Amino acid sequence: KNQVEQSPQSLIILEGKNCTLQCNYTVSPFSNLRWYKQDTGRGPVSLTIMTFSENTKSNGRYTATLDADTKQSSLHITASQLSDSASYICVVSLNSGTYKYIFGTGTRLKVLA
């Protein structure tokens, strides 16, 4: 069964601190993995995308890594800001069809001043 699991479910950190979110997947055939940021009351917005051959991708203070052998990905946030408070969703695309996306349940991050 294709699955994407994220941990932790929720996380609280102080402004300026770093944090790492985890994503484990069992999806086949794998095409790519994205991380989305979803602000409260808004739709998800793509942060990064990695294909099978890429093991790291950065977008400002966001750095995603991918280990295709262990089927794990992480999203590292550096020097967190209050605006980073959001849910972060890991999504894996299958290499078949036109609609196959497997969504994780997300990690809810709260950054405190």
Place this chain on the structure above:
Amino acid sequence: NAGVTQTPKFRVLKTGQSMTLLCAQDMNHEYMYWYRQDPGMGLRLIHYSVGEGTTAKGEVPDGYNVSRLKKQNFLLGLESAAPSQTSVYFCATRLAGGPEETQYFGPGTRLLVL
């Protein structure tokens, strides 16, 4: 350039009532999707469309119907609403092509069925 918009933003229905959710996009994207998002669950695909006049079922299509008469609009209908359809509904669009294409999401419609 509004991107992806959804109408309405919020709606309360009584069991058995019907309604239509509208998704509109101005990005000339071929593919459009309807998802629902429930607490503790990932987004689940309801229906999708790969072009004007074409629709297909997704993971959880029961109780919903869709139409795509115009390329820029994708409508999601609930013929007889049930409390289990209480959810946040998201529309997404993307260009045709490979799975590397980005999905762009609307702001969501929050639906409460009493």
